[in-house]
Amino acid sequence: METNNRDISDIHEILRRYWGYDQFRPLQQDIIEYVLQGKDALALLPTGGGKSICFQVPALAMRGVCIVISPLIALMKDQVENLKKRGIPAEAVYTGLSQEETELIFNAAVHNRIKFLYVSPERCRNKMFLAQLERMQVCLLAVDEAHCVSQWGYDFRPPYLQIAELREYLPGVPLLALTATATPDVVLDIQEKLRIRPHKVFQKSFVRDNLTYYVIYDEDKMGRLERIIRKVGGSGIVYVRNRRKTVEIAAMLRQRGISASFYHGGLDNAQRSRCQQEWIDNQIRVIVATNAFGMGIDKPDVRFVVHLDLPDTIEAYFQEAGRAGRDGKRAFALLIYHPSDQSDALQNLSRSYPGMTFIRRVYEALGNYLCIPPGSGAGQTFAFETAAFAHAYNLPLAETFSALSFLEKEGFFRISEQARQSAKVHITTDYNNLYRHSVDYPALEPVIQFLLRSYGGKLFSDYTPIDEKIMASKLGIPYEKVCQKLSELHRMELLSYEPAPQGGSIVFLMERREKGPLFLQPDVYAGRKENATRKLDAMLGYVQETNLCRSRYLLQYFGEHKGADCATCDVCLERKTRPVSEKRLKQLFENIQPALQDKDFNLSHLEELLPEESEAVLKQLWRYLLAEEYIEQSGALTFRLRN
DSSP: OOOOOOOTTHHHHHIIIIIOOSSOOTTHHHHHHHHHTTOOEEEEOOTTSOHHHHHHHHHHTSSSEEEEEOSOHHHHHHHHHHHHHTTOOEEEEOBTBOHHHHHHHHHHHHTTOOSEEEEOGGGGGOHHHHHHHTTSOEEEEEESSGGGGOTTSTTOOGGGGGHHHHGGGSTTOOEEEEESOOOHHHHHHHHHHTTOSSOOEEEOOOOOTTEEEEEEEOSOHHHHHHHHHHHHOSEEEEEOSSHHHHHHHHHHHHHTTOOEEEEOTTSOHHHHHHHHHHHHTTSSSEEEEOTTSOTTOOOTTEEEEEESSOOSOHHHHHHHHTTSOTTSSOEEEEEEEOTHHHHHHHHHHHHHOOOHHHHHHHHHHHHHHTTOOTTOOTTOEEEOOHHHHHHHTTOOHHHHHHHHHHHHHTTSEEEOHHHHOOEEEEEOSOHHHHHHHHHHOTTTHHHHHHHHHHHTTHHHHSOEEEOHHHHHHHHTSOHHHHHHHHHHHHHTTSEEEEOOOSOOEEEESSOOOOSSTTTSOHHHHHHHHHHHHHHHHHHHHHHHOSSSOHHHHHHHHTTOOOOOOOSOSHHHHHHHOOOOOHHHHHHHHHHHHHHHTTOOBOHHHHHHHOTTSOHHHHHHHHHHHHHTTSEEEOSSSOEEEOO
């Protein structure tokens, strides 16, 4: 298919007209000019390197529509919205659109009324899409988040393997694959799987000179987080592992006088958009988020990214940390770590791979639950709630979530965000107060007793998934009444209740398979688990490293072995900090001694009393005080001046 390129000099005019920039970033022009010659390539640009412009500008310089393969609906929507704001016609086709809406978008693409058509990788084998594709004049095929095509990548998605087959419908159309994170073996795998011929990689160095990496060991993570925010200043992101923490930590920051909000995948579109915009406009300083936040959001003045929980992979950490300092000014990527995080991470890994026997059991139960005969179901959508399914077959909920997630990544089906979520309850008062209220309010007593009998003491320590429909059935009262009573207990501040969202669904992407050895090969499961274990080991190695520069550790992971020490990370600073003289240490102690009289304190208090001193100096001071027996332990984590 002929691409009918315009003159290459037009790309500078396009950049100015639509983006307002006078020049391209490093490598962008090289990539664009190469693509305009009708050639395939892989662009490996770190987070903030301007990947989108690499396919959007050349597509605007050519006649026809650009097909963009993207794995996340939220990312597709963000990019389409951004293009439309610039006056560039774009649309996205994703699960949830009606057939009529989908047909209208395809028709617009066929008649060149849109320039960019975003689709998910699953769409690549949809018969309706393939039929319409043959009628389109396609100028470019862009594959975003291309690491998903590699089984060695940190987010492998089997549907990405279908993209190569799509190329048979687009002879002569160049393909540009893009990713921010890929190790050398993943780079080779991407080129093979997407049939990039000859192999051509445009790779920008992963070095971020303006970004300083720190790993900080601290048991009081909230106290350390507050000090970081106040000391660094500006706007920032705090990443945590689960949704509950986003809400709790944002609330604690607000209580300490720091404007903060939270973001996670369970928010509706309006909430997500409002939260993002308030942060982008600097109406709030800090956004506390799960890893659902960040993709497609362009905020150059982020001064810090803090991880309170350990990421599963170096790739995920590097991508999230890289959202700081895109304006080229000094910024910080900090990971607050405690040794217990290692056991938590290993436990999470174990839960993510519940075992082949259990996964097969869940798949078989799912087919029966949805009444799908073997050999059918492909392309069909079913109403679905994970918690109700797990209860119906007496399956443990956490392991069921993991099994469904594993099967989803293998391309068997796609589960909507609503279907992933269950109702949650966390009892926020003590048992005696709860008992008094059950006596004072007899109408609420059956619900309270059911919760305690069914879910036990864990309700007092954390949010626990529940199923209101099961409660209604067991208690013999309508579902609406159960929700009403739980909401009443929530208003009384006896517990925190998060209702389950409505409208969950599951889309089968392939026909139901017969159970047996061919359903899912054991070596596939073992390979996925081994790969995940290897990546977690690399992440643990990063936080436990005490000799190698943080930046060099990351660079070497991604195959760059010639980088110099950054001289600014915690490892480099610790190594180059000269020992402080005993005279100087004694002087520092005398300066702060009056403020420590008759008080319990720890290392964090020394930071507050000596804000101008580096952490390395404060650690030397702490060791000096212990060695000279000026201080003694007064509690599990506190010390006092020795009398």
